[in-house]
Amino acid sequence: MRPTNHALLATGTGAAIWALSGELLAVPLTFATGVLVDADHLPDQIWHFYLKRRPRCFIVLHAWEWLVALSVxxxxxxxPWWTVAVTLGYATHILTDHHFNMPHRWGYFLTYRAYHRFRIERISPDWRIEDPLQALLRELRFRKDHGDDSQTVPSDESHG
Known part of the structure; x- marks a missing residue:
């Protein structure tokens, strides 16, 4: 799911928590945990595009284990309103990513990825890693159509 979609969903979720709790800070807190999770893609992108290594799927913040820990x-x-905001912001991100990205059914478990040594072809053969600069530029561009013109690299490409 695109970061802009995560931002819209997290903002709406935060607004609902604000309406129920009366805590305005629920909105930015839910937004932060619903969007900033994607920062963990950057190490994967640097690993592949700049260090020229075989694509890996570390994404350590994308894990069902974290959602369980937050829920507990x-x-x-x-x-408390702030843990509800953090948990629901994170949950919206993980749930929508898992649904729309369609990885292996266990692909969003950090333990599963670690067991497979973070090899992207074992986790999701169709997964693509985007060049970070191209991904950023695409997100910043205003587009009327929702086409995907990003430059991606197939997961089976073998680098270093």
Whole structure:
């Protein structure tokens, strides 16, 4: 899912939490945890495009294990608004990514990726890693059509 879509969904989720809790800070907190998770793509992109190494799928922040930990913490702390905001922001990101990116059914488990040594072809053969500069430029461009003109590299390309 594109970062702009994550931003819209996280903002809406944060607004709902604000409406229910009365805490305005729920909006930026939910936004942050619903969008900034994607920063973990940068190491994968640098690894492949700049260090010229075989594509890997580290994305350490994209993991169901983190959602379980956040959910347990939210329950343990008796549902304070800020843990609800963090957990729901993160949950919207992981749920939509897993649905729209369609990895292997276990692909969003960090333990599964580690077991397979983060080899992208074992986690999701159709996964593509975008050049970071091209991805950033594409997100910053205003586009009327929703076509995807990004330059991607197939996961089976063998580098270093």
């Amino acid at each position: 913490a939210t329950v343990f702390l008796s549902f």
